[in-house]
Amino acid sequence: MCIRDRYMGDHFFHLGCMKLMIGDKKCVKCPICSFIYGVLEGDQPQGTMDVYVDQGIHCDSYDDCATIVISYSFPHGKKNGVQYKGTRRVAYLPDNEEGREVCDLLKTAFERKLIFTVGTSVTTGQSNVVVWNGIHHKTNISGGPAYFGYPDETYFNRVKQELAAKGIY
Numbered sequence: 001m002c003i004r005d006r007y008m009g010d011h012f013f014h015l016g017c018m019k020l021m022i023g024d025k026k027c028v029k030c031p032i033c034s035f036i037y038g039v040l041e042g043d044q045p046q047g048t049m050d051v052y053v054d055q056g057i058h059c060d061s062y063d064d065c066a067t068i069v070i071s072y073s074f075p076h077g078k079k080n081g082v083q084y085k086g087t088r089r090v091a092y093l094p095d096n097e098e099g100r101e102v103c104d105l106l107k108t109a110f111e112r113k114l115i116f117t118v119g120t121s122v123t124t125g126q127s128n129v130v131v132w133n134g135i136h137h138k139t140n141i142s143g144g145p146a147y148f149g150y151p152d153e154t155y156f157n158r159v160k161q162e163l164a165a166k167g168i169y
Contacts, residue, residue: 036167
């Protein structure tokens with residue numbers, strides 16, 4: 001028996017194959033288009049995400065608006081019996097329509113534990129530390145892409161694609 005869901009478009013799957021693919025998971029990624037069905041949840045450790053608007057700073061090329069400041073904080077902890085080192089990170093978005101949209105998407109990603117994970121730091125090589133998990137953030141208000149800052153004409157499209165790849169639309 002083949003099944004087709006109204007959300008699957010032209011994708012058809014054999015029922016037995018679907019049962020094997022889904023198993024007891026909370027979500028499944030379509031092997032054809034990569035759309036995520038259900039809610040993907042990550043393994044981000046306990047931490048906080050604080051968001052506020054700073055009227056006094058401006059992201060380069062966004063002089064006409066304030067800046068959304070996102071502060072992440074993770075204490076040291078233990079995962080699967082192994083100690084890991086926590087971290088603090090600060091990211092910036094222009095306080096405009098697109099910046100607020102991305103901020104809301106990032107809040108959802110944080111709630112689903114998708115922004116950080118415990119792993120090996122790309123910059124220091126240190127193991128068992130809280131690290132970014134594939135959703136890029138702007139950690140500087142200037143300097144361009146080479147310094148993780150603004151201006152960066154393609155940032156909003158890229159970050160929305162990274163979020164969509166994790167089921168955040």
